[in-house]
Amino acid sequence: MHIELAENYGFCFGVKRAIKIAEDNKNSSTYGPLIHNSKEIARLEQDFKVGLSDDHKSFKAGDKAVIRTHGIPKNELQELKDNKVDVVDATCPYVTKPQQICQEMSEAGYDIIIFGDEAHPEIKGVKSYATYGATVVTCPKDLEDLKLKERIALVAQTTRKVEDYMEVANYLIPRHKEVRVFNTICNATFENQEAVRKISKKADVMIIIGGKNSSNTKQLFSISDDYCQNSYHIEDENDLDYGWFKDKLFCGISAGASTPDWIIQNVVNSIQENVNK
Amino acid sequence: MHIELAENYGFCFGVKRAIKIAEDNKNSSTYGPLIHNSKEIARLEQDFKVGLSDDHKSFKAGDKAVIRTHGIPKNELQELKDNKVDVVDATCPYVTKPQQICQEMSEAGYDIIIFGDEAHPEIKGVKSYATYGATVVTCPKDLEDLKLKERIALVAQTTRKVEDYMEVANYLIPRHKEVRVFNTICNATFENQEAVRKISKKADVMIIIGGKNSSNTKQLFSISDDYCQNSYHIEDENDLDYGWFKDKLFCGISAGASTPDWIIQNVVNSIQENVNK
Incomplete structure (x- = not known):
């Protein structure tokens, strides 16, 4: 055969970068799994003493917290900083981008639609940046009963299929005056x-x-x-x-x-x- | 049978409005056909003495020029005003909108793509408002050899089929960081x-x-x-x-x-x- x-x-830019950051920060802890691979996380713990906590409140002043590739909600990041935790940000830059877009577009008066999985940490983080809220959908059907503004900004979870994203865009565009479609699916x-x-x-x-x-x-x-x-x-x-x-x-x-x-x-x-x- | x-x-809001404007401005002339219906134009000429000129330079100071529903190029409108022609604007408001979008988006640094017929007066007018130029396309194939920026603004001729417009949008979105799709096809x-x-x-x-x-x-x-x-x-x-x-x-x-x-x-x-x- x-x-x-x-x-x-395999490994993308954001994951390689995050692992390098973790390896460079021995004796730190990540808040939530750094990447979605338990074997690699076990290797980081064994070889680099990088721990893992599932509760951001467990970090105390002076602790070093590595932020996972998927990013975390805006208020939790702020809380860590307020509590003088030493924050090392390993959020993938391709995830930081939709976070920024959500904040800017929300403050510019657009209704924000996020195409992705509401339960996924990346999307929990991205959504938290929409100052006036956002709606997470996985298909056009999820949009049917929504009352939306005339101007929409659309972002996608970085790891989604572009064909599925286009279905959502195709539903929205004929029904709204303006749809700003951000292609946030990473290369x-x-x-x-x-x-x-x-x-x-x-x-x-x-x-x-x-x-x-x-x-x-x-x-x-x-x-x-x-x-x-x-x-x-x-x-x-x-x-x-x-x-x-x-x-x-x-x-x-x-x-x-x-x-x-x-x-x-x-x-x-x-x-x-x-x-x- | x-x-x-x-x-x-039949008659849309913009056409009804333009005919009312023409009827209210006896002894004026339209620059280009007010609407694309020669019989109705003949009626306006016979019943309301509304003439027709195909050359904007034929209008002299004090003449009354009625601007057609499809709009006219920005520089020609300016020339009429500079020459003290009495301009009565019957441009359909749904056409004024893509004109404004082209100007704003062009000045905001977007590459402008107009979906429509380059030879149609509406599109000649709309395109003229893109301060740094625009590209007119009728199908995705027209986009294949273009070198475009990462950020695109897309507008449509008001009278096009939405399905055809979506084909152009679907070509652009996966290939660019941001596509602002303006639904300028009129209701x-x-x-x-x-x-x-x-x-x-x-x-x-x-x-x-x-x-x-x-x-x-x-x-x-x-x-x-x-x-x-x-x-x-x-x-x-x-x-x-x-x-x-x-x-x-x-x-x-x-x-x-x-x-x-x-x-x-x-x-x-x-x-x-x-x-x-």
Whole structure:
């Protein structure tokens, strides 16, 4: 069986940057998981003594708090600063952007629509910046019963599929005087998605590696599943079932933006050792 | 044969307003045709002595110039004012709006894309307001070779089909950081189009009445033709061919925004007299 990695996959700029920041700040703690990959977080804890707290109130004056790639709500960031916590911001710059847009557009009088997952930390953070509130939607149906202003600003979770975003834009534009559409889906997401689309069209079996709560990994799996019916989302090599590869000729592999290379390599090695012999 | 008018058709707010302005300004001249309907223009000339000049330089100080519903280029308007011509502005307010948007967005640093017909007077006028220039397109293909900025402002000719406008928006949004989509297609256009879509689905034969160079009439015909293969665009009853109605049971009728009721009535009467007996 031929094994091939997608042309683009894995760690993005924002994740690499955040890990570098964490490694440079030994004996700190992140507020919430730095990235959506528990294995990499365990590595940071073991090798760099970077802890993890799920409560921003646990940080005291002088503590060092690393802000996760997904960002945090505006008021919590302010509280940390007010409490003299030493804040080290590892928010991905591509997430800071929609936060800023929400604040500016809200204060300029636009109704803010955020396309994304209301329960995802990135979106909780982004939404908190809309001074006069924002509505989070996942599809045009969510917009049907809303009473909105004539002027709308639209932003997207950085890890979403552009086709789904366009459905929301296409619903709003004919119904409003002005829709400012901000393309806040990040390039790495876009490139990883394009690459998985390409390889899944020719693969017999597709393995998508990434955290189960990683939004961008879930989108990669959704695209892969559209083109290759034998698509599997795994966190690491322990989730592999070698029965998946029986009689298959071409195995495509991709990984989410928070999946470290060493996990990807473990998966490839495991498949090669157990299937390709 | 049953004859039925579309639920919405004919004269829009801007045309009614312009005709009222012209009627209130006897012995004036319009610069270019006030509306795209030569019969109505002939009526204004005969009954209200409202002339027509195709050259703005023909107006002298003290002359009264009525500005057509479609608007005129910014520099020509300025020239008329500089030359002390008495300017009476009958530009449709729904056309003034995209003019203003072009100027504001151009000065705010956006690249301006206008969806419409470059040769149409409305678009010549709208484009002239983009201080740093604008590009006029009719479809996504026209955008392929352009080098554009990251921030785009998009406006539409008031009389275009919203579906075609969305194709242009859908091309631009994934390729740019921000696209401000202004929905400048006017409501009357939208309502007339919806109504023609509805009636043409059930009609055996469709008659669309309006000037041959009327943009909105051409769009109505295009929609009608999508649903009813026996669709005909006529200027008045003299263009009718009664053979069109042979063995037909349901004749639908619509008319462009610049088609006066008296022409529509003449068409209906002619069909009734010549076919329904």
